Amino acid sequence: xxxxxxxxxxxxxxxxxxxxxxxxxxxxxxxxxxxxxxxxxxxxxxxxxxxxxxxxxxxxxxxxxxxxxxxxxxxxxxxxxxxxxxxxxxxxxxxxxxxxxxxxxxxxxxxxxxxxxxxxxxxxxxxxxxxxxxxxxxxxxxxxxxxxxxxxxxxxxxxxxxxxxxxxxxxxxxxxxxxxxxxxxxxxxxxxxxxxxxxxxxxxxxxxxxxxxxxxxxxxxxxxxxxxxxxxxxxxxxxxxxxxxxxxxxxxx
Numbered sequence: 001x002x003x004x005x006x007x008x009x010x011x012x013x014x015x016x017x018x019x020x021x022x023x024x025x026x027x028x029x030x031x032x033x034x035x036x037x038x039x040x041x042x043x044x045x046x047x048x049x050x051x052x053x054x055x056x057x058x059x060x061x062x063x064x065x066x067x068x069x070x071x072x073x074x075x076x077x078x079x080x081x082x083x084x085x086x087x088x089x090x091x092x093x094x095x096x097x098x099x100x101x102x103x104x105x106x107x108x109x110x111x112x113x114x115x116x117x118x119x120x121x122x123x124x125x126x127x128x129x130x131x132x133x134x135x136x137x138x139x140x141x142x143x144x145x146x147x148x149x150x151x152x153x154x155x156x157x158x159x160x161x162x163x164x165x166x167x168x169x170x171x172x173x174x175x176x177x178x179x180x181x182x183x184x185x186x187x188x189x190x191x192x193x194x195x196x197x198x199x200x201x202x203x204x205x206x207x208x209x210x211x212x213x214x215x216x217x218x219x220x221x222x223x224x225x226x227x228x229x230x231x232x233x234x235x236x237x238x239x240x241x242x243x244x245x246x247x248x249x250x251x252x253x
């Protein structure tokens with residue numbers, strides 16, 4: 001059985017983990033994050049690297065076959081740093097700016113939403129220069145949305161809907177047909193975003209899952225899915241065995 005670890009700042013990457021689990025039972029998966037300091041969208045690289053170092057100190061890296069950075073902010077700030085330290089494959093998640101080209105769509109019909117840190121990162125700017133040099137895809141910073149969605153662990157959507165709508169208000173003046181999700185927290189409310197903006201929601205996670213299985217040379221099989229994984233929300237200080245079906249906030253997916 002292959003062993004992988006999913007790295008995140010908070011619970012957003014559980015949307016990606018959910019897709020991984022639902023496609024195979026041949027993976028031993030650990031999910032490690034830093035819930036005390038979520039979100040990382042406003043943190044500097046030095047702080048993020050310190051926390052990443054702590055996470056990997058608490059992992060048995062010798063047994064890892066692959067690591068997944070299930071956060072756009074972490075990918076932008078840390079994937080090169082981690083690849084310089086470890087020999088096993090490291091897969092990240094990035095804003096899907098090549099989506100219009102793949103489907104022969106007009107870039108101006110697309111809007112990308114992400115954290116401030118992701119959109120301000122050098123890695124994103126290089127990606128934008130390569131894939132959308134004329135900046136025809138609208139890009140919108142949502143500095144508070146990830147933290148608001150963290151609240152769904154303890155609150156019903158209706159309780160924070162007004163706060164979410166306020167954060168999304170900036171999108172009301174932008175015309176788009178496709179909304180690209182540039183943060184793994186955002187798929188938690190993908191159905192709501194689709195209804196609110198009458199747009200097709202583009203979630204890069206499914207392409208990341210495909211890449212993970214290709215790197216590991218595994219086939220996807222929804223008939224042999226797995227529900228359980230190991231969870232640490234304090235950078236690996238403590239661990240729990242979790243059934244993902246018991247995580248009620250994922251019901252909004």
